[in-house]
Amino acid sequence: MLGEKKLFPTASGSKKPNYGTNSSAELIKNIPSDVVENNFDEVVKAIKTVDSTCDFEKCKTKTNLIGQDCNLCKKRFCFKHNLPEIHGCGNAIKKEERKNFLKPVPLKTIRAEEEHTKAKGRLDSKLKEMQETRLAKAPGAGKKK
Secondary structure: OOOOOOOOOEOOOOEEEEOOOOOHHHHHOOHHHHHHHHOOHHHHHHHHHHHHHOOOOOOOOOOOOEEEEEOOOOEEOOOOOOHHHHHEEEEEHHHHHHHHHOOOHHHHHHHHHHHHHHHHHHHHHHHHHHHHHHHHOOOOOOOOO
């Protein structure tokens, strides 16, 4: 351990590691794959810690019990920062709601799309079943001698 560089350096004056980011995707992207393979347990622990904290900049609130994922940016925020206007998705949510208001999708269209998806699923399962029965037949069973 002596002379070995730590994977995640501790912040000055603290015992907790300084990950430098609240985003687990950003954290894992910056670590080379050979380091991940050699220090897998430490990397998993760091990612678990990062995933359980608020993604708002400089907020270290735990989101294990009360946390909410943003539908737009897909990040996890604490109770104080979960509104899109607070954490930076305000303009995106405004555009999405304006689009939904100006060009609403009729309920009939939504139902038709759902029925189409279900029918496609039934067709796929039937085709798969038919293919399995063809493969299950013994070779040469239908040949005449």
